[in-house]
Amino acid sequence: MSLMTHLECGLCGTEQDADRLWNLCPECGKPLLARYDLETARLVLTREEIANRGANLWRYRELLPVRDARHILCLGEGWTPLVHAERLGQAVGFDHLYIKDEGLNPTASFKARGLGVAMSRALELGVKAVSIPSAGNAAGAMCAYASLAGIVGHVFMPQDVPPLFVAECRALGAEVTVVDGLITDCGRVAAEGVRDFGRFDVSTLKEPYRIEGKKTMGYELAEQMEWMLPDVIIYPTGGGTGLIGMWKAFDEMEQLGWIGPERPRMVTVQSDGCAPMVRAFHEGQEFATPWQGAKTIADGLRVPAAVGDFLILRALHESKGTAVSVPDSDMLEAANLIGRTQGIFVCPEGGATLTAFQHLRSQGWIGDDETAILFNTGSGLKYAHLWA
Numbered sequence: 001m002s003l004m005t006h007l008e009c010g011l012c013g014t015e016q017d018a019d020r021l022w023n024l025c026p027e028c029g030k031p032l033l034a035r036y037d038l039e040t041a042r043l044v045l046t047r048e049e050i051a052n053r054g055a056n057l058w059r060y061r062e063l064l065p066v067r068d069a070r071h072i073l074c075l076g077e078g079w080t081p082l083v084h085a086e087r088l089g090q091a092v093g094f095d096h097l098y099i100k101d102e103g104l105n106p107t108a109s110f111k112a113r114g115l116g117v118a119m120s121r122a123l124e125l126g127v128k129a130v131s132i133p134s135a136g137n138a139a140g141a142m143c144a145y146a147s148l149a150g151i152v153g154h155v156f157m158p159q160d161v162p163p164l165f166v167a168e169c170r171a172l173g174a175e176v177t178v179v180d181g182l183i184t185d186c187g188r189v190a191a192e193g194v195r196d197f198g199r200f201d202v203s204t205l206k207e208p209y210r211i212e213g214k215k216t217m218g219y220e221l222a223e224q225m226e227w228m229l230p231d232v233i234i235y236p237t238g239g240g241t242g243l244i245g246m247w248k249a250f251d252e253m254e255q256l257g258w259i260g261p262e263r264p265r266m267v268t269v270q271s272d273g274c275a276p277m278v279r280a281f282h283e284g285q286e287f288a289t290p291w292q293g294a295k296t297i298a299d300g301l302r303v304p305a306a307v308g309d310f311l312i313l314r315a316l317h318e319s320k321g322t323a324v325s326v327p328d329s330d331m332l333e334a335a336n337l338i339g340r341t342q343g344i345f346v347c348p349e350g351g352a353t354l355t356a357f358q359h360l361r362s363q364g365w366i367g368d369d370e371t372a373i374l375f376n377t378g379s380g381l382k383y384a385h386l387w388a
């Protein structure tokens with residue numbers, strides 16, 4: 001099963017025992033990352049072996065943290081389609097445009113990847129109750145796997161969250177607390193429950209395994225593209241878990257001998273109303289300053305301060321990538337263009353990737369013969385209120 005060896009802090013490098021329950025690094029308060037025995041993996045695991053496995057993210061199980069297969073909580077997460085968007089490509093004058101459609105995951109967003117893996121590992125380590133402050137997709141995904149695990153899920157949502165998200169969590173059997181305030185207030189209330197009742201906090205990058213679930217997007221991209229990575233990956237970035245995860249996956253795959261040293265240029269997309277990573281990237285900062293008065297219709301991008309900011313910025317710089325912010329109004333227009341050319345009803349975050357693509361094309365930053373991937377991170381169905 002898992003070839004995980006230990007956890008290592010992404011900033012100070014301190015190592016921890018992976019078979020204990022951890023949140024952030026006890027030395028410096030930054031995210032802990034899972035490390036694996038990739039030398040052994042290189043000997044025992046081949047690309048051909050993987051190709052014959054099930055169509056979900058557990059096909060990469062040696063490179064995931066769950067030690068005993070009985071603890072795997074699977075609703076079919078991962079192995080989403082990589083669509084060659086030919087009609088969209090014609091509309092925007094570009095041949096090699098692809099959409100990785102994460103809206104087809106359980107609970108209709110890619111949050112299912114991270115929480116599927118994190119909750120499986122929480123179950124394995126004996127967690128009885130989990131907690132998350134969330135205004136959307138992360139909550140639904142957590143509740144789905146909590147229910148499957150028989151773990152009590154506590155969700156703290158701001159009052160202005162669309163009713164569908166509350167309904168989803170309740171239907172999935174979680175304890176939902178609607179907090180009179182902003183997501184930051186939800187964080188405060190959730191923290192009290194963590195402190196007083198010992199609930200395990202599964203906020204992104206505040207525990208080591210959601211990123212492991214999301215890194216499988218990098219493995220899948222490579223496998224679905226016959227082990228030739230694209231030139232450009234455009235990723236709608238909130239906490240950055242998927243972007244950091246894919247960047248980690250590429251390193252692991254090179255050590256496994258599955259890909260060479262070439263890397264895609266990673267692009268972060270945020271909203272003009274909340275763009276802390278874009279600002280920090282262009283100012284050449286190592287850490288991002290929290291964004292004041294964050295406001296955007298794209299819930300997944302409303303993250304004023306990301307715990308993994310330095311890891312996002314590192315990946316952008318190392319990959320020779322960039323960061324772009326786009327207006328909310330353009331996201332919906334772009335979503336409609338994807339909808340009427342490709343038949344995919346994307347979330348606003350997915351629309352944002354197309355807007356960023358068009359911007360980078362007009363600047364000549366993406367060449368005619370290159371290959372670009374847009375990440376549609378969730379289904380538009382959950383955001384239908386924005387089209388009403």
Ligand SMILES: *Cc1c(COP(=O)(O)O)cnc(C)c1O
Nearest residue numbers: 137238239240241242300377378
């Ligand atoms: C959470 C979320 C994002 C941001 O994901 P990160 O990996 O945390 O940056 C983007 N889009 C949607 C739909 C989301 O739910």
